[in-house]
Amino acid sequence: MSGTKVLSNRIRVLRAEKKMTQKELAEKVGVSRQTIISTEKGNYTPSLILAFDIADVFNVRVDVVFQYEKTKENL
Numbered sequence: 001m002s003g004t005k006v007l008s009n010r011i012r013v014l015r016a017e018k019k020m021t022q023k024e025l026a027e028k029v030g031v032s033r034q035t036i037i038s039t040e041k042g043n044y045t046p047s048l049i050l051a052f053d054i055a056d057v058f059n060v061r062v063d064v065v066f067q068y069e070k071t072k073e074n075l
Contacts, residue, residue, distance in 0.1 A: 006069045011040045014058045014065065029053040 015025060022040070026033045029050060038044035039054075046054070055062040 004071050006071060007045055008042065008067045008069070009039065009065055010067075011036070011054065011065060014060070018058065025054070025057060028057050 011025070015022070022036045023033045026036045029036075030053070031050065035044060035046075035050075039046050039050075051062050051066055055065045058065065
């Protein structure tokens with residue numbers, strides 16, 4: 001058996017709650033809008049610093065924004 005690691009996030013939900021655009025979030029954390037888009041879609045894994053910066057913008061813990069799961073696959 002091997003495990004698949006999945007990092008999911010709630011950025012889109014948190015942005016909606018704050019009525020914040022991807023561009024606004026990107027500007028607050030110092031990255032491009034494309035980085036936020038890719039992160040939301042799960043196509044980009046942010047650095048720890050970026051993850052903490054995003055959490056700070058929403059005034060929540062990093063584990064509220066990002067969830068890490070290791071799933072088992074049957075062979």
